[in-house]
Amino acid sequence: MSTKNYLFKLIIVGSAAVGKTSLLERYVNNRFLEDYKLTIGVNFMSKILEESDFKARLVIWDIGGQKRFEVMRTEFYKGASGAVLVFDLTRMETYTAIEAWLNEVRQFAGEIPFILIGNKADLIETIGRVIDKQYAEEFAQRENGIYIETSAKTGTNVEDAFTAFTRLIIKS
Numbered sequence: 001m002s003t004k005n006y007l008f009k010l011i012i013v014g015s016a017a018v019g020k021t022s023l024l025e026r027y028v029n030n031r032f033l034e035d036y037k038l039t040i041g042v043n044f045m046s047k048i049l050e051e052s053d054f055k056a057r058l059v060i061w062d063i064g065g066q067k068r069f070e071v072m073r074t075e076f077y078k079g080a081s082g083a084v085l086v087f088d089l090t091r092m093e094t095y096t097a098i099e100a101w102l103n104e105v106r107q108f109a110g111e112i113p114f115i116l117i118g119n120k121a122d123l124i125e126t127i128g129r130v131i132d133k134q135y136a137e138e139f140a141q142r143e144n145g146i147y148i149e150t151s152a153k154t155g156t157n158v159e160d161a162f163t164a165f166t167r168l169i170i171k172s
């Protein structure tokens with residue numbers, strides 16, 4: 001049996017400081033940086049995901065907060081196979097913003113698969129849960145996406161999120 005090979009462009013979006021860059025750092029380089037460094041322009045990270053039944057090269061585009069350059073935004077969304085939507089489990093406004101992010105993705109990239117990620121799960125213990133898990137799950141399902149809670153800091157669920165999402169893209 002021959003394994004299938006894929007090449008996917010993914011984009012990662014969400015409000016400032018939800019942990020987009022940290023999730024990629026954890027997933028691609030398996031490390032975590034405490035200090036907050038604003039992402040300027042667009043970063044790319046690439047990872048080869050090898051499973052028993054497929055091999056996929058993921059090229060993940062990470063954009064900073066500045067939306068001044070329309071050209072950059074168009075390039076960012078162009079040809080994306082999937083979108084990673086991230087919010088911070090401890091900040092309600094970042095969850096509320098998800099609907100607008102999904103609309104923007106669909107406007108510029110069309111009806112592509114998405115994964116909704118509630119990040120900073122490690123903080124729930126101390127800060128408390130702000131966004132109901134079932135609520136976020138139902139939203140994702142209603143919009144044909146999947147939902148997962150992660151911590152870029154501890155690494156919890158980060159790999160599983162990208163593996164599950166890649167499988168979703170392959171079968172859609």
Ligand code: GDP
Pocket residue numbers: 014015016017018019020021022023033034035036037038039119120121122123150151152153154
């Ligand atoms: P971005 O603006 O969405 O790219 O967010 P960053 O990746 O730059 O992260 C913003 C801040 O949140 C940084 O100080 C990170 O160290 C921190 N951070 C990111 N992910 C986590 C997480 O899972 N847990 C905790 N406790 N902090 C996180």
Ligand code: MG
Pocket residue numbers: 020021022037038039062063064
């Ligand atoms: Mg960033």
